[in-house]
Amino acid sequence: MEKYRVEARVLSNECIAKDVYQMTLECVDAALSAKCGQFVNLYMKNESLLLPRPISICWIDGAKLTLVYGMVGKGTEELSTYGFGDLLQMSMPRGNGYDLEVVKEGQSALVIGGGIGVPPLLELTYALTQKGIKVTAVIGFQEEPFLMKPLIKAGADLYVATDSGTSGFHGNVVDLMEQEKLTADAYFACGPKPMLNALTNFVLQQKKDIQISMEERMGCGYGACVGCVCTIRDKESGLEVRKKVCKDGPVFWGSEVVWDAK
Numbered sequence: 240m241e242k243y244r245v246e247a248r249v250l251s252n253e254c255i256a257k258d259v260y261q262m263t264l265e266c267v268d269a270a271l272s273a274k275c276g277q278f279v280n281l282y283m284k285n286e287s288l289l290l291p292r293p294i295s296i297c298w299i300d301g302a303k304l305t306l307v308y309g310m311v312g313k314g315t316e317e318l319s320t321y322g323f324g325d326l327l328q329m330s331m332p333r334g335n336g337y338d339l340e341v342v343k344e345g346q347s348a349l350v351i352g353g354g355i356g357v358p359p360l361l362e363l364t365y366a367l368t369q370k371g372i373k374v375t376a377v378i379g380f381q382e383e384p385f386l387m388k389p390l391i392k393a394g395a396d397l398y399v400a401t402d403s404g405t406s407g408f409h410g411n412v413v414d415l416m417e418q419e420k421l422t423a424d425a426y427f428a429c430g431p432k433p434m435l436n437a438l439t440n441f442v443l444q445q446k447k448d449i450q451i452s453m454e455e456r457m458g459c460g461y462g463a464c465v466g467c468v469c470t471i472r473d474k475e476s477g478l479e480v481r482k483k484v485c486k487d488g489p490v491f492w493g494s495e496v497v498w499d500a501k
């Protein structure tokens with residue numbers, strides 16, 4: 240049985256782009272202890288949807304917690320129907336989160352996101368700018384961008400890419416970074432696996448490393464099954480080990496991930 244279950248009240252739940260929703264929850268104590276890169280496990284009211292749905296922490300403002308999610312299946316479809324006053328069961332905070340100690344005041348950071356991997360960059364940007372770090376955000380979408388204004392408000396210089404070319408740079412985030420010659424002291428990312436793989440290769444070529452949040456499919460969401468394993472090469476021993484994204488992650492160093500593991 241999972242510990243740390245809390246009840247949260249929905250304050251708002253709005254559609255901010257096609258099939259993308261922004262939900263703000265009131266959840267007094269739990270939100271205060273959360274940090275960027277961690278996630279919450281949301282339990283649906285429909286009991287046939289047994290497994291919790293992991294959603295990244297996008298923004299914390301006192302006891303208000305904001306999540307941004309894409310409607311992709313039954314769970315997130317149900318979530319999109321919740322409105323003001325509805326109560327939700329969730330467990331939080333989950334996972335390790337980004338390590339901000341790698342970067343110091345006066346240094347720079349690139350935060351890079353793809354699609355529904357963009358939301359955790361908001362709290363990350365805010366936390367970094369609060370430390371006196373210059374943040375550049377590079378965000379990529381298939382077609383319709385979101386969270387642009389909040390990222391600028393949180394202090395980021397913003398670059399946008401779309402696959403369709405309808406907004407910003409026509410192409411992916413790696414091509415955009417290459418074209419603009421964007422570099423930094425520290426790199427952080429979240430997005431689909433192929434993007435994270437290409438991005439890691441790009442950053443490693445520059446003799447840097449990158450913290451990536453792996454949004455693998457999950458089962459239990461708290462370490463009790465093996466629904467979310469990924470293969471990591473231990474830096475010291477060189478041995479390949481299986482890690483649980485929900486418990487040991489979701490944030491790993493890009494250089495440690497064995498991308499072609501079976």
Ligand SMILES: Cc1cc2nc3c(=O)[nH]c(=O)nc-3n(C[C@H](O)[C@H](O)[C@H](O)COP(=O)(O)OP(=O)(O)OC[C@H]3O[C@@H](n4cnc5c(N)ncnc54)[C@H](O)[C@@H]3O)c2cc1C
Nearest residue numbers: 292293294295308309311312313314315355454455456489
């Ligand atoms: C640590 C973590 C953080 C996450 N943060 C966010 C977030 O901030 N916003 C957000 O929108 N989503 C996030 N996700 C993904 C989110 O958990 C899934 O989209 C959600 O659980 C799908 O539930 P569903 O019942 O709607 O879809 P399902 O009916 O379970 O699945 C519908 C479709 O979505 C695919 N899918 C389900 N889960 C994932 C996944 N993890 N990665 C890729 N495809 C998946 C399935 O293969 C299927 O094609 C995160 C996942 C993890 C592990």
Ligand code: FES
Nearest residue numbers: 458459460464485
């Ligand atoms: S989802 Fe069950 S161990 Fe990670």
